Amino acid sequence: MDQPTIGILHPGSMGAAVAGCAATNATDVLWCETGRSSASLERADEFGLTSVATLAELLDRSDIVISLCPPAAAEDLARDIARHRFAGVYVEANAINPERVQRIAVLLEPDAIVVDGGVVGSPPVGGKTPTLYLSGPPDATVHIEALFAGTAVQTAVLGTEVGKASALKLAYASFQKTSRVLVALAVGVAREHGVDQELIEVASRRTDSYLSEPQYVVKAAARAWRWGPELEEAADALEAVGLPSEMLRAAASTVARWHGAKDDGELTLTDALDRLAQP
Structure with missing residues (x-):
């Protein structure tokens, strides 16, 4: 699988940028235009992705499929893939919990080889270098590492157990995203009492993260x-x-x-x- 063909489902802001990086070491990167928005079309054009007419064509031509979609849609999308009996490597890279990843693996195996993935960081544009954490069969994760070698997407393999990458992603997200909401609440109540600038001054004296x-x-x-x-x-x-x-x-x-x-x-x-x- 020196120069695999990649399928991306579906090119949102993260998915399109990740797919664009994958194009460096791939023969082609495919996406299915049917039913997608004009914004998706613009992103796909920006990152040089190749449009195909149907999901079936994308699956037939792809060696590796990367799923990066809204979390709620992950299992429905996997069911669509299962109906087509996709037989390549399926990277479940959505922000979903380990149990859902394991259910998806049951849906797709033994036809497909499922690799659990979790992207930590911002989309790989403008100098950003997110890490794609991976867990799953070694003969599959090695291909994903090769796919992103030399690109802005770094990779790290956590082991062979499907679910580990998603667990790390959600553990980090639980802190990172909740902490932002807490900032909004803290500044919000301080503002109501006219002490928001003083709150920011107090907080600026400590800049490291409790998570570390x-x-x-x-x-x-x-x-x-x-x-x-x-x-x-x-x-x-x-x-x-x-x-x-x-x-x-x-x-x-x-x-x-x-x-x-x-x-x-x-x-x-x-x-x-x-x-x-x-x-």
């Missing part, structure tokens, strides 16, 4: 007995100015699982995480 400091989870668990009520107070403050409070109330409910760890100086990270999983 998992040991801080231990401190959070030991302090949860007072963090919970504080989060409830913050939720009340949001409600008072018409902002949604559900996220902070959910956070308060989460830290309540650490109630028995009050000021426990012997707590380990493993203990803290176990208490979350098995309250």
Whole structure:
């Protein structure tokens, strides 16, 4: 599979840019124009993708198919692929949970070889270099690595178990995206009280990410007995100015699982995480 033919389903902003990178090491990159928007057509033209009339033609001609679509559509799309008995490598690269990826693998195998994928980062344009994490059969992941060699899409293989790449993607997304929503809530309530600039000044004194400091989870668990009520107070403050409070109330409910760890100086990270999983 030195110069494979690739099929991309469907070229959104991420899918089109990833497909454009794949074109570097592929004979051709195909997409199915039928039923797609004018915006999709423009993206496909921008990245030099080749239009085909039907999904069946795309599958018949493709050695590797990459699925990058809205998460809700991932399984329906896989069912369409299964009906055509696609027999190449299917990269399930959508932001879906590991159980859904495994269901898709059951749908498509044994006709297709399923590789789990998760893209972390922005679309590979303007100097951006996202990483496509992969997990699945080694004889298939090696072809995906070769497909993106020397391009703006970096690859990293996490192992042979389908679901690992999606787990990493969603674990990161759960923090990255929720943290942005929390910023909106924090700045929103501060603005209502005329202290939003002061909030930003306070926050600017710390620029690193809590996600890179998992040991801080231990401190959070030991302090949860007072963090919970504080989060409830913050939720009340949001409600008072018409902002949604559900996220902070959910956070308060989460830290309540650490109630028995009050000021426990012997707590380990493993203990803290176990208490979350098995309250």
